[in-house]
Amino acid sequence: MKKDVIILFIKKIQNHDLFYSLMIGILIRYSIALYTIQPNDIIVWFKESLNVIYGLGIYERPYFAYPPIWGYILGVFLKFSSLIFNPREYGYYIKEFHQLDYVTGMVSGFVTTPLFNFLYKTPLIITDIIIGYLIYKVILELKNDKRFAIYAFNLWFFNPLVILVSSYIGKFDNILTLFILLIAIFVYKRNWFFTGISLGLGIFTKIYPIIFLPIILILILVEKITDRYQFKKIILNLLYLFFGIFLTSSIIILPLLFNDEYGRLFSPFTRIETGVGVGGMSIWSVRYLTGHEWIYDWAHTHTKFVISTLFKIQFSLILFITVLFIFKYIKSKEKLITYYIFTLIILISYLTNYTLNPPYLLWIFPLLIILGTYTGFGYNSYKKIMLIIFIYGVISTSAFLLAPLLKNNAPFIIYILEIILILSLLIRIGNIYLNSLLILTISGITFYYAIKGIWSDLAPFAIFTNILDLKNIDEYTIRYISIKGLFNNTVSSDIYLLTGLLVNYCFILVFVSIIKYLWIRDHILINNLKKIMGKVSRK
Amino acid sequence: MKNKIFETMTIILLILIIFSEITIYDPLNFFSKPNLTLDYTIKGDRIQVNYTLSAGYYPMNMKMLIFGCYYNLSNISKIDKDIYIYYDPTYQSVGVSKIAAKAIVGHLISELKIRRYNGKVKVVNATELKELLLKKSISNKSVLIITQGAFPDTVYSLEYNLVKPWIESGGTLIWVGDMFAYYSAKKSREKINYLDPWHPREYGQRLFFNDIIIIPDKSYTSGDIDTEYSATLNLKFDYTYLGIQISEILIRNGTIIGKMSKDKTSIGLIPMGKGKIIIFGGRLFKAEDSRTFVEDVSQLLLSHIIDYCPDILDVKSYSLNRKEILKLDEEIPKVKYKSFLIYMFQTDIEGSIFNRWIINDKKSNRSGH
Numbered sequence: 069m070k071k072d073v074i075i076l077f078i079k080k081i082q083n084h085d086l087f088y089s090l091m092i093g094i095l096i097r098y099s100i101a102l103y104t105i106q107p108n109d110i111i112v113w114f115k116e117s118l119n120v121i122y123g124l125g126i127y128e129r130p131y132f133a134y135p136p137i138w139g140y141i142l143g144v145f146l147k148f149s150s151l152i153f154n155p156r157e158y159g160y161y162i163k164e165f166h167q168l169d170y171v172t173g174m175v176s177g178f179v180t181t182p183l184f185n186f187l188y189k190t191p192l193i194i195t196d197i198i199i200g201y202l203i204y205k206v207i208l209e210l211k212n213d214k215r216f217a218i219y220a221f222n223l224w225f226f227n228p229l230v231i232l233v234s235s236y237i238g239k240f241d242n243i244l245t246l247f248i249l250l251i252a253i254f255v256y257k258r259n260w261f262f263t264g265i266s267l268g269l270g271i272f273t274k275i276y277p278i279i280f281l282p283i284i285l286i287l288i289l290v291e292k293i294t295d296r297y298q299f300k301k302i303i304l305n306l307l308y309l310f311f312g313i314f315l316t317s318s319i320i321i322l323p324l325l326f327n328d329e330y331g332r333l334f335s336p337f338t339r340i341e342t343g344v345g346v347g348g349m350s351i352w353s354v355r356y357l358t359g360h361e362w363i364y365d366w367a368h369t370h371t372k373f374v375i376s377t378l379f380k381i382q383f384s385l386i387l388f389i390t391v392l393f394i395f396k397y398i399k400s401k402e403k404l405i406t407y408y409i410f411t412l413i414i415l416i417s418y419l420t421n422y423t424l425n426p427p428y429l430l431w432i433f434p435l436l437i438i439l440g441t442y443t444g445f446g447y448n449s450y451k452k453i454m455l456i457i458f459i460y461g462v463i464s465t466s467a468f469l470l471a472p473l474l475k476n477n478a479p480f481i482i483y484i485l486e487i488i489l490i491l492s493l494l495i496r497i498g499n500i501y502l503n504s505l506l507i508l509t510i511s512g513i514t515f516y517y518a519i520k521g522i523w524s525d526l527a528p529f530a531i532f533t534n535i536l537d538l539k540n541i542d543e544y545t546i547r548y549i550s551i552k553g554l555f556n557n558t559v560s561s562d563i564y565l566l567t568g569l570l571v572n573y574c575f576i577l578v579f580v581s582i583i584k585y586l587w588i589r590d591h592i593l594i595n596n597l598k599k600i601m602g603k604v605s606r607k
Numbered sequence: 608m609k610n611k612i613f614e615t616m617t618i619i620l621l622i623l624i625i626f627s628e629i630t631i632y633d634p635l636n637f638f639s640k641p642n643l644t645l646d647y648t649i650k651g652d653r654i655q656v657n658y659t660l661s662a663g664y665y666p667m668n669m670k671m672l673i674f675g676c677y678y679n680l681s682n683i684s685k686i687d688k689d690i691y692i693y694y695d696p697t698y699q700s701v702g703v704s705k706i707a708a709k710a711i712v713g714h715l716i717s718e719l720k721i722r723r724y725n726g727k728v729k730v731v732n733a734t735e736l737k738e739l740l741l742k743k744s745i746s747n748k749s750v751l752i753i754t755q756g757a758f759p760d761t762v763y764s765l766e767y768n769l770v771k772p773w774i775e776s777g778g779t780l781i782w783v784g785d786m787f788a789y790y791s792a793k794k795s796r797e798k799i800n801y802l803d804p805w806h807p808r809e810y811g812q813r814l815f816f817n818d819i820i821i822i823p824d825k826s827y828t829s830g831d832i833d834t835e836y837s838a839t840l841n842l843k844f845d846y847t848y849l850g851i852q853i854s855e856i857l858i859r860n861g862t863i864i865g866k867m868s869k870d871k872t873s874i875g876l877i878p879m880g881k882g883k884i885i886i887f888g889g890r891l892f893k894a895e896d897s898r899t900f901v902e903d904v905s906q907l908l909l910s911h912i913i914d915y916c917p918d919i920l921d922v923k924s925y926s927l928n929r930k931e932i933l934k935l936d937e938e939i940p941k942v943k944y945k946s947f948l949i950y951m952f953q954t955d956i957e958g959s960i961f962n963r964w965i966i967n968d969k970k971s972n973r974s975g976h
Contacts, residue, residue, distance in 0.1 A: 118955070118957035140628060140631065144630045150665055151664060155666075202616065259614070
């Protein structure tokens with residue numbers, strides 16, 4: 069009987085629409101995950117894991133500078149795995165990298181084993197699967213068309229930046245993406261208790277999702293106010309929301325309180341003490357242009373001013389969006405607006421942040437996929453997007469691998485890549501959301517590769533297989549750093565600048581497009597303002 | 608159920624978090640913890656030490672060190688000095704990035720707590736540092752750690768030096784960052800102006816040592832020759848390009864603590880009056896560098912090799928498998944020492960098991976954690 073149930077279950081999974089995509093996606097991920105590391109972060113995840121294994125709390129040694137959720141997930145995976153595997157075999161210091169580390173700051177002098185990489189990247193790969201499945205379900209509900217749901221799943225699951233973040237870099241931004249998606253889904257469904265739980269989980273992953281709280285509160289108020297002033301219902305919905313947040317927060321904070329680790333929860337706020345480092349792909353990427361290096365120093369010494377000004381701009385823009393949203397909502401009552409609003413808020417945060425790293429781009433990807441798929445596009449567009457992403461992934465990876473190998477032709481290869489990046493501005497496929505998804509993906513992977521080249525990330529490959537020599541990694545990394553750029557002294561500055569331009573162009577394009585949808589096309593705000601003015605004058 | 612997939616998923620995630628917390632903080636003691644116990648008996652001119660090491664669910668590497676102490680130390684809870692960490696982000700930093708300086712503070716406070724250091728640990732800013740250096744009466748019970756590679760102008764410049772008298776009266780100074788006493792930092796978020804004539808520069812070393820004892824290497828150098836201390840205490844800091852010349856340490860009856868390159872050491876101790884200066888020979892840029900610095904400082908502080916117990920009498924290393932229990936004994940000749948310090952620590956990366964005991968003639972005074 070039991071056997072039959074298991075066979076039936078396996079058959080059910082095998083017959084699922086996503087089965088083959090899932091298998092191929094997992095295979096790609098693990099083939100990358102085992103032998104790649106991001107030198108700066110890996111040491112934190114490694115040491116954090118060992119601390120938990122050896123009986124300490126996640127904040128007892130101050131490695132972990134984030135809210136606790138990723139620490140908990142990492143901790144439980146490694147603590148249980150280490151009942152079977154030996155934690156002494158998780159990582160090693162590499163003497164050969166010591167000097168390179170000192171000279172370039174680009175390697176950590178430390179390498180984790182494929183076993184550790186497998187263990188700590190597994191929860192991140194599972195998260196990728198969960199997000200893909202949720203996107204699939206959302207599209208299935210919205211469009212009731214399996215074809216589009218599968219397209220959407222594939223757009224997420226085979227996105228090279230998504231794969232890069234979870235399986236190559238090993239960053240936990242996809243966990244935050246999962247919670248942002250859940251918040252958006254529950255707000256869309258007007259399920260306030262679960263909105264509260266998701267919001268709590270999100271805030272305790274990275275503080276960032278707190279940015280959604282004002283709009284959620286406004287929505288609760290607006291929705292019921294328009295329903296003949298149901299104040300009781302408003303209060304009840306607010307209670308549901310806050311109970312969800314309170315419940316999650318209590319669950320997360322309680323062990324920290326008992327273990328006297330509560331103070332470290334607020335460590336992200338103390339960043340003001342060390343000064344902000346503006347840049348990444350944010351609008352501050354202009355600092356990478358030769359002659360504009362002073363921008364970084366200026367922002368660093370005016371940290372308080374920079375942070376407070378950016379916050380004011382962010383707050384004003386969100387206020388503007390909220391007002392816009394209220395008028396739109398009063399008229400149409402269209403629930404799908406939730407996804408537009410969430411996209412706008414994330415865009416505002418991108419445009420007003422002092423830095424923007426490739427993993428952050430993941431936060432908006434599920435929303436772009438949902439809006440892009442919902443807005444409609446044909447099979448041909450889908451095919452083209454997947455093909456371009458694949459071809460570009462191969463081109464850029466090859467370029468960064470080859471450039472340091474071909475000493476004299478290195479700049480030539482990079483220049484071609486830079487020209488391809490500029491030309492990507494001309495791409496017009498699918499609709500604006502999918503087009504932006506494509507450009508953001510291209511920019512994100514190129515930016516990441518540009519930081520150090522690819523070779524320094526392949527240290528585990530060199531150490532645990534005999535195919536590559538550590539000395540080569542050392543040599544290629546130094547060669548990569550010395551390649552001159554087309555506009556700047558270094559390749560990386562060139563690419564930071566270009567990708568900064570590209571992503572901000574996309575942000576503004578999507579932002580304007582949604583605003584147009586919410587405002588200009590329907591003349592909502594103007595009409596409603598007229599109505600209000602009319603009522604006021606009649607009174 | 609079909610429509611509740613999102614709710615189900617959220618509940619599963621919440622349950623996973625609860626399960627993680629229970630696993631990590633282990634209120635039910637499911638994961639048995641490692642344990643160290645020690646007992647001793649005095650047999651004439653020898654001391655018989657019996658100790659038990661038991662591993663928990665995870666394998667571990669342990670080291671046991673026995674130090675001979677020239678002072679009659681009675682209780683482990685009383686021998687640790689108070690630690691003052693100079694950290695003032697409003698003042699300039701040299702040779703230590705702001706992130707690295709902040710990391711020193713965070714790591715040192717937590718590390719000393721994990722290792723059950725009994726002295727007080729306090730962070731002092733530039734003004735508080737001045738007040739501390741003026742209180743010479745407590746200097747022999749204090750260790751001052753300079754985390755920003757330069758003394759602030761409240762205590763040190765070409766014209767005044769409050770640091771040297773404090774050390775001479777018994778204080779211990781630990782230095783890391785740029786060249787020792789080369790710069791005098793101002794209250795500013797701007798980078799230090801290296802060419803400012805305000806800085807004592809090379810003259811700074813003469814102010815302290817009447818001579819030049821550090822000749823910086825032009826490029827990165829590290830030491831790979833272990834000394835007795837660096838090997839037994841598992842010291843990892845190996846930058847030597849700003850380290851003290853070995854010959855100068857020997858001339859001044861100092862101690863080579865860290866690793867050695869051909870003419871320098873990564874950690875060197877120079878006595879000064881009743882006190883001492885310990886200089887780490889390299890800059891700190893990343894939080895990881897700070898971590899190495901902090902681990903080594905903690906080892907120096909806990910072992911007391913820099914003050915009461917400089918002689919290493921015995922070193923034993925053990926590798927324990929899961930749940931393994933080792934019962935061992937050791938005989939120590941009393942010889943010239945007034946007391947002994949036994950220090951056990953886990954040598955695995957990020958090990959969390961540390962314990963110390965004091966042994967002296969009066970068995971009633973024995974103590975440990």
